[in-house]
Amino acid sequence: xxxxxxxxxxxxxxxxxxxxxxxxxxxxxxxxxxxxxxxxxxxxxxxxxxxxxxxxxxxxxxxxxxxxxxxxxxxxxxxxxxxxxxxxxxxxxxxxxxxxxxxxxxxxxxxxxx
Amino acid sequence: xxxxxxxxxxxxxxxxxxxxxxxxxxxxxxxxxxxxxxxxxxxxxxxxxxxxxxxxxxxxxxxxxxxxxxxxxxxxxxxxxxxxxxxxxxxxxxxxxxxxxxxxxxxxxxxxxxxxxx
Numbered sequence: 743x744x745x746x747x748x749x750x751x752x753x754x755x756x757x758x759x760x761x762x763x764x765x766x767x768x769x770x771x772x773x774x775x776x777x778x779x780x781x782x783x784x785x786x787x788x789x790x791x792x793x794x795x796x797x798x799x800x801x802x803x804x805x806x807x808x809x810x811x812x813x814x815x816x817x818x819x820x821x822x823x824x825x826x827x828x829x830x831x832x833x834x835x836x837x838x839x840x841x842x843x844x845x846x847x848x849x850x851x852x853x854x855x856x
Numbered sequence: 857x858x859x860x861x862x863x864x865x866x867x868x869x870x871x872x873x874x875x876x877x878x879x880x881x882x883x884x885x886x887x888x889x890x891x892x893x894x895x896x897x898x899x900x901x902x903x904x905x906x907x908x909x910x911x912x913x914x915x916x917x918x919x920x921x922x923x924x925x926x927x928x929x930x931x932x933x934x935x936x937x938x939x940x941x942x943x944x945x946x947x948x949x950x951x952x953x954x955x956x957x958x959x960x961x962x963x964x965x966x967x968x969x970x971x972x973x974x
Contacts, residue, residue, distance in 0.1 A: 774961055785946060786965040793961075831899070835961065843889050843901040843914055844948075844963060 744769045744836045748847035756855050757824060763817040763850045765832030770813050773835040776844065777806050777817050780829045789830075790817070822854045858882050862947050862966035869937045869973045877932040877969050879947030887950045888930040889914075889963070890922065892943040899946065905930055937973045945969045 745768045755761055765775075774793045778786040790799045790806040792815070798807040803820040819826060829851045833844040863878045879888065890902040901914030905924040919941060921933045930949075934941060947966045 776963060778965075785967040786948075788962055788964060791962045833899075833963075843904050844891075844899075845901075846891075846899040848896070848898040 744772075744834065744845045746832060746834055746845050746847035748830075748832050748850050750850060751848070752851040752853075754853040754855060755822060757822060759822050760818070760820050761822055761852075763819070763830050763832075763852070765815040765817070765847055767813045767815075767834050767836075767845075769836065770810050771836070772810065775806075775808055775815050775832065775834050777804075777815075778831040778833065780831060780849070782828075786831065824854045824856045827852060827854045860947055860949055860964050860966040862945075862969050864969060865967065866970050867972070869934075869971065871938060871973060873937050874933070874935050875937065875971075876934075877945055877947075877971075879930045879932070879949075879966060880928055881930075881947075881949040881964075882928065883949065883951065883964065884927070885949035885951050885964075886927070887952070888924065889948040889950075890920070890930065890932045891946045891948065892916065893946060893968075894943050902932065902945075939973045941971065942973045943971060945971060 747766050749764045776791045777789040780786050792799045792808045805818040808815045829849040831849045833846045836845050860881045886907050889904040891899045893899045900916050902920050903914050903922040905911050908927040911922045923931045946968050948963045950963045
């Protein structure tokens with residue numbers, strides 16, 4: 743069974759810092775990996791999608807990397823802003839156990855202090 | 857610019873009552889999914905559909921039924937609600953299967969339905 747772990751579970755940093763969120767998964771037979779942002783009481787917003795054949799994807803101040811063989815992904819946020827405060831979820835597309843769908847980590851709750 | 861729309865957004869049920877959650881997408885996506893999100897458990901897949909007229913079980917299907925009569929709609933039913941089904945329910949869709957091509961595998965989520973069973 744695929745398991746996705748996100749470290750740290752919570753993070754609080756001053757505005758302007760660069761930061762890294764970590765995601766690891768136990769089965770490297772994934773199709774792709776997706777990072778999401780979730781604001782309190784809201785739905786999930788897709789940030790970046792990395793296919794299994796890719797090493798990284800960038801969108802604005804966000805950069806996500808994928809090391810499939812070691813089962814790891816990182817989300818790098820540059821020059822953090824208070825508006826970046828949210829929960830960040832990592833999820834892998836994985837086909838196993840007869841179910842197709844995203845397997846999620848429990849998220850990193852990020853607070854950016856003004 | 858609707859994307860994935862869930863109805864209703866909030867609902868309170870009494871134990872034993874039934875209800876249906878509706879998910880509608882306007883992106884012509886083949887794949888649709890229902891997840892539940894619980895504190896400390898993360899999001900877990902309930903049921904999914906790989907196309908009109910198809911459904912399949914996910915990780916936590918017990919107590920739920922689904923139907924995909926039209927490509928754009930995916931319904932989640934609770935026949936006899938239980939307090940353990942108190943949760944936030946999310947619907948998602950994607951154009952192609954996860955092993956498909958490029959950005960077409962990206963999943964888009966609705967805003968969620970907060971369900972409380974008392």
